[in-house]
Amino acid sequence: MKRHTSSRIIKVFGLILTAASWGFLGHLCAQPDPIRIGMIGIDTSHATAFTEILNNPQSPEHVPGGKVVAAVKQFSPDIESSISLVDGYVEKLKSEYGVRFFDTIEEMLPHVDAVMVESVDGRPHLNQARPAIEAGKPTFIDKPMAASLRDVIEIFELAKKHGTPVWSASNLRFHDGIVKAAATDVGELVSAFSWGPAPLEPHHPDLMWYGIHGVESLYTIMGTGCQTVSRVYTDGTDLVTGIWEGGRVGAVMGIRAARRGYGIKIFGTETIIEEGAGGAYPQLLKEVIKFFRTGQVPVSPETTIELFAFMEAADESKRRGGAPVTIDEVMSRYGK
Numbered sequence: 144m145k146r147h148t149s150s151r152i153i154k155v156f157g158l159i160l161t162a163a164s165w166g167f168l169g170h171l172c173a174q175p176d177p178i179r180i181g182m183i184g185i186d187t188s189h190a191t192a193f194t195e196i197l198n199n200p201q202s203p204e205h206v207p208g209g210k211v212v213a214a215v216k217q218f219s220p221d222i223e224s225s226i227s228l229v230d231g232y233v234e235k236l237k238s239e240y241g242v243r244f245f246d247t248i249e250e251m252l253p254h255v256d257a258v259m260v261e262s263v264d265g266r267p268h269l270n271q272a273r274p275a276i277e278a279g280k281p282t283f284i285d286k287p288m289a290a291s292l293r294d295v296i297e298i299f300e301l302a303k304k305h306g307t308p309v310w311s312a313s314n315l316r317f318h319d320g321i322v323k324a325a326a327t328d329v330g331e332l333v334s335a336f337s338w339g340p341a342p343l344e345p346h347h348p349d350l351m352w353y354g355i356h357g358v359e360s361l362y363t364i365m366g367t368g369c370q371t372v373s374r375v376y377t378d379g380t381d382l383v384t385g386i387w388e389g390g391r392v393g394a395v396m397g398i399r400a401a402r403r404g405y406g407i408k409i410f411g412t413e414t415i416i417e418e419g420a421g422g423a424y425p426q427l428l429k430e431v432i433k434f435f436r437t438g439q440v441p442v443s444p445e446t447t448i449e450l451f452a453f454m455e456a457a458d459e460s461k462r463r464g465g466a467p468v469t470i471d472e473v474m475s476r477y478g479k
Contacts, residue, residue, distance in 0.1 A: 175436070177207075178208060179210065179212045179256045180209050180211045180212065180213075180256070180258070181252065181258050181259070182194070182211050182236075183214070183262065183272075184217045184260060184261045184271060186217070186218040186222075186225040186232065187263040189261050189263075190232050191232050193259070194211040194240050195240075197210055197432075198240045199240075206425050206428040207432075213255050215246070215248050219263070219267070222344070248271065252275060252278050257283075258282045260282065260283070265352075266294075266347075268288060269289055272298060275307075276298075276307045276309060277301075277305055281434065283309075283311070283431050283435075284298070284310070285311065286311060286359070287311075287352070290346065290348065290351055292448070292454075292473065296448060296477050296479065299444040299447075299448065308434065311442070312359060312442045312447075313359035315357075315359055316442065318423035319426070320407070321407060321418065324418040325363050327416050329415070330413030332411055334391060334409075335365055335393050335407060336410075337364075337405075337406070338357060339354070339356050339397065339398070339405035339420075340354075340356075340398060340399075341357065341398060342399055348454060349397075349458055349461070350395075350397065350457055350458075351451070354395065356405060357397055357405065360407050361393050362449070365393040368389075369385040369452075370386050370387065370471075372384070372460055373465055373468070374460040375465055378399070379400055383396075383457045383460075404419075405420040406418060406420055453470065456472075456473045
């Protein structure tokens with residue numbers, strides 16, 4: 144009797160194990176395959192840093208769910224860092240991560256599920272993203288989305304026409320310090336002050352090259368609704384001030400000599416808070432992978448368009464000796 148009972152227990156236990164095994168296998172089978180990512184433009188350290196985070200499971204910053212499998216080498220012959228660094232980055236992607244390189248974007252697209260535009264130069268981003276958008280591939284465009292507000296508007300219009308989700312952002316938007324600042328209850332928001340490095344590049348409007356990080360941090364706190372922009376400028380420093388709906392004030396200080404160090408200070412009716420910020424590559428890439436899975440953009444086109452209008456208005460204010468320039472004036476140039 145004991146033997147019979149034991150036999151039955153063993154049999155039942157075996158069935159349970161079998162069922163559990165099949166359930167586990169079913170769970171594994173249900174897990175989506177990694178998204179095949181194609182990268183355009185390999186002339187920035189983001190190309191190799193992002194690939195390391197996505198492709199290397201042993202990386203302490205590893206973000207699962209996607210893998211860079213293909214790339215197209217593109218660079219800008221009139222930007223020194225682009226010329227001097229691109230070959231080293233290409234070799235690293237080939238030798239360390241087995242990334243397959245294609246001669247053209249069109250040749251690469253059938254081999255990928257989604258696209259990351261990574262060229263350090265914002266000028267070619269519209270033309271680099273165009274084939275991916277027309278092919279319906281979800282597309283993330285690294286900062287700056289473009290080197291002009293005109294191109295940013297055209298990218299979003301193209302995306303709408305083809306029903307392809309597209310977005311862009313600075314990684315600072317997702318830094319723990321900025322996220323914490325945005326989530327902190329300060330009472331009614333009165334003003335915010337963002338700061339960080341802002342070296343210039345002659346082919347880009349001043350803030351669109353590197354100062355965009357500080358602008359993105361400011362917009363993470365303030366949201367849309369800026370009405371006028373004015374800019375105080377010296378060779379070493381910018382101070383760009385925006386007046387938002389309801390009289391709220393948002394300002395960005397860009398420092399030419401600074402190489403590192405970002406931050407945000409928020410003034411509310413209940414309290415004042417300050418948070419530092421810096422690189423947030425894994426946090427950004429988590430949002431990128433989530434976007435590739437869902438097609439839902441974490442930053443709206445309206446937000447990105449307005450922050451580019453803010454930067455273009457800042458340049459116009461500089462040309463006018465610091466006079467205020469309205470966002471409406473800037474947008475009207477493009478029929479908006």
